[in-house]
Amino acid sequence: MKQAKAFEILSAYAQSQNALVVSDIGSQSLWLKAAGDRDENLYLSGPMGMASSVALGVAMANKDRLVIAACGDGALGMNMTSLATISHAKPSNLIVVVLDNGIYEFTNSLPVPALGVDWSKISETYTGFESTVDLGEIEQLDTKNGPHFVHAPIEGGELPPGPGVHPVDVHHRFKKLLSAHNVKNSTKQQC
Template sequence: MQRQEAIDALCEYRGDCISVATMQAASPWKDAGQSAQDHVDASDCMGSAASLGLGLAMGAPDRKVMVLDGDGSLLMQLGSLVTIASLGPSNYYHFIFYNGLYQSSGNQTIPGHGITDFCKVALASGYKKAWKVSSKGEFLEALPEIMNSEGPVLIEIEIEREDGPTRFPGVPVAPQIKALREQFT
């Protein structure tokens, strides 16, 4: 599956979810019109999208939070899975785009590629459910169940390796968080 196909599918199911996107998911999410409101681009802090999403899920328990994370980004703070599971936000949906690369920094293969199973790690950490999908059809079929499940849940989306996008939305994180804070107070 291509990243854009997964992004398009997520757009259909976003509804009023708060979203956090990092690295290679940030620009396609923005291009799909999904970063206009209730969204934070976490491209300035690789590895922190999961934790940022956790804070939003805890701060707005009546809203679902979709975290669009990368495999390389998650590896940088793999321990965040334990923290997320320990706090157990029922409104937390963690989507991992898995291509086996640190794509943003030059397409280096990630440690543990072909060995690490993020679904098993998430479940062992205490996530309620986890899915692994590798085709658009499989993802579309699973999305209704995913979005109706009680979180925290993790979805590993196997995507094709591709070049770029190497551009990022370019809006610093601090003003985005300030705008979200104003919406919730």
């Protein structure tokens, strides 16, 4: 599957679920932005491999919202311990999506060390994940009973379109969105 198509599917699903999406630095953020920039998207900058960890924190702090981590295979390979932490914490509102093209897109398409890893089998070894599916089956997930792992095999070698969003702007708009959401929820609880 082409990357643009994978991100169209992921973005449409996120919008239909009003989900918060945390994407790894690099091509995942640019492809997600191109598929549909929204305030609910948090495009990470800085160290690779942190989308799954940050998404776990966002999911635990926002238990009433579905949270999706969009991870590249190379990035997730740098932080596989996050899968153990997610498995242990068992946030019911988290979906980890690994976009698997076997290369580091931004570094001249160098092969990732995790080339040939069977991501579905990796996720199944962590007993806390409720299910492991391919991207085409994402609509079938029970979003109230997670966490879930989604494997998305994609074609590599195609650079994402356009420039990204400035990290400070992303931080401010995501923080504003969560603050407004939390104020609304605390008002409901007081009534």
